[in-house]
Amino acid sequence: DTAVSQTPKYLVTQMGNDKSIKCEQNLGHDTMYWYKQDSKKFLKIMFSYNNKELIINETVPNRFSPKSPDKAHLNLHINSLELGDSAVYFCASSRGPGPDTQYFGPGTRLTVL
């Protein structure tokens, strides 16, 4: 069983479109995250949710909106996609906030043409 899963694995779309990436964890964790990995492999936190409540919202454009329908899911919706949004997006979860180990999904490679 996959602990943290993401769909889709690959997403190719045109500039200006709206797209969503879904994330689900079956670990019973309370905290979930979205990270962005750019073309140089640099990883940066975007959002963090704890018990469905937004905790961290780093400097991310308003076009990015996370949604957590329940503790096991954290989806990422992106409006008006731009070329610079092309990256690999990773979802992660941890038992709680702070020092608990974060477990990562396989990533979604987004390509904006």
Place this chain on the structure above:
Amino acid sequence: AQSVAQPEDQVNVAEGNPLTVKCTYSVSGNPYLFWYVQYPNRGLQFLLKYITGDNLVKGSYGFEAEFNKSQTSFHLKKPSALVSDSALYFCAVTDSGGGADGLTFGKGTHLIIQP
């Protein structure tokens, strides 16, 4: 603000030799330190972490890391490298300030093990 530095973009080691991947950090509170590995086109896999206690932490696949508070370092080590250890390694930190802080990652170090 917290930060992580991985000074080497790439480390080359012959198979069977010991390996070290360097990491230094900066946090305002007590550090929680992690090492992750990323294989091509895969997600990040947890290797080990330091929270408190013994400065030498043992993790998956024979890796270990030593926490050095005075040098603010958390170098990753393995006594005998395998070709299959070749991958991208990330050091990460969060502090004890509380809240669901995300991890701050270093830029990654490519580890290449030569047969």
